[in-house]
Amino acid sequence: MKSLSIGDLAKATGVKVVTIRYYEQAGLIPPPLRTEGNYRAYTADDVRRLQFVRRLRALGFTLDQIRDLLLLSSEKNQACNAVDRMTKRHLKEVQQKLHDLQLLASELERLSQCCQGKGRIAECRIIEALAP
Amino acid sequence: MKSLSIGDLAKATGVKVVTIRYYEQAGLIPPPLRTEGNYRAYTADDVRRLQFVRRLRALGFTLDQIRDLLLLSSEKNQACNAVDRMTKRHLKEVQQKLHDLQLLASELERLSQCCQGKGRIAECRIIEALAP
DNA sequence: CGTACACGCTATAGTGGCTATAGGGTCAAG
DNA sequence: CTTGACCCTATAGCCACTATAGCGTGTACG
Secondary structure (H helix, E strand, C coil): CCCECHHHHHHHHCCCHHHHHHHHHCCCCCCCEECCCCCEEECHHHHHHHHHHHHHHHCCCCHHHHHHHHHHHHCCCCECHHHHHHHHHHHHHHHHHHHHHHHHHHHHHHHHHHCCCCCEHHHCHHHHHHCC | CCCECHHHHHHHHCCCHHHHHHHHHCCCCCCCEECCCCCEEECHHHHHHHHHHHHHHHCCCCHHHHHHHHHHHHCCCCECHHHHHHHHHHHHHHHHHHHHHHHHHHHHHHHHHHCCCCCEHHHCHHHHHHCC
16 A cells, blocks of 8 residues: 655646645645655545546536535435535536626627727727727 | 715726725726815716726726736827737637636536436436546 | 714735745655 | 755735725714
8 A cells, every 4th residue: 555645646636736735724635644754645545536626626616615515425325416406506607607708708809800900099999999 | 076986986987995996006096186084086087997997807807907908098109009919819818718618518517417416425426427 | 063874094804726935854866 | 975856834925806993074864
């Protein structure tokens, strides 16, 4: 049973060393055992847990939500209703953001088409369009 | 020439009072004159400037970018090339984010369809899909 | 005139999710 | 035995606000 240093864990999961320590102090991952030299010593289980966290982060869940999901996922006998609800609510938020960003992009497209960067500021269409 | 209190300016622009003070100390808007009672006294010009800031913020420009754009927009004789470049670069970033968010949404959709919240955690498809 | 209450002021700390820095200690290779 | 890669803690910084504490001001009503 050889253990992993924090650097090994970082490589195995794609999470930066500093971020791993941050997750530990934020209570997302449990404090691991220490070596004689006071180095953190991780196990294969820690790799799995951190990968779980990383995937949820990549999906845009907050650390708070991830804490909840970690707690839920360890209670194998509980109804998974809550997990489903969190996912659907998060999806809704993402869809809203997507919508906003689409409006934003088309507004920026409109702006960037109306000025070709050839004139002076005084007759710049972008500034004109934005100034009241 | 009656002047506006910070609350009036807030109402006129939709920017919160605290945020206006923050913008002032961040150097986005100039410190206004003060009344006898040390209240900030704004002018119609300040309303325009703050609306300009607010629109750029709504388009997702950072405060740094807005500082630059304010500087540029006051130099009427300069080429508006820089404004155009900033807009186009920002558009690219927004389009990238849009793309990422689209992937994210479809992943979340997939997840939220595979679990109907009826079972127990042990066989929850969402947790299964995320856990390694 | 008094007082209640909205509004204003400054200064400071907190938010989220990291990232950077300072100032050290540990360990394996050459 | 020293070099250099890695590790440790503690603290501060980032962005764009937001919240809080502890005051002062201005006005409407009785």
